[in-house]
């Protein structure tokens with residue numbers, strides 16, 4: 873790779889090495905909450921990466 877300083881957190885690149893898709897959560901815990909997620913499907917060996925998109929960090933409860 874020519875890029876040796878890619879910030880995964882900033883660029884929203886998942887462990888597959890590809891850009892993530894902007895998705896909207898539909899779970900009961902986080903309804904309508906947007907996040908970046910791996911664009912591969914589980915059937916295709918998705919890494920399962922996701923990252924919430926919160927402009928405010930008022931509730932960082934990881």
Ligand SMILES: [Zn+2]
Pocket residue numbers: 886887888889910911912918919920921
């Ligand atoms: Zn992935």
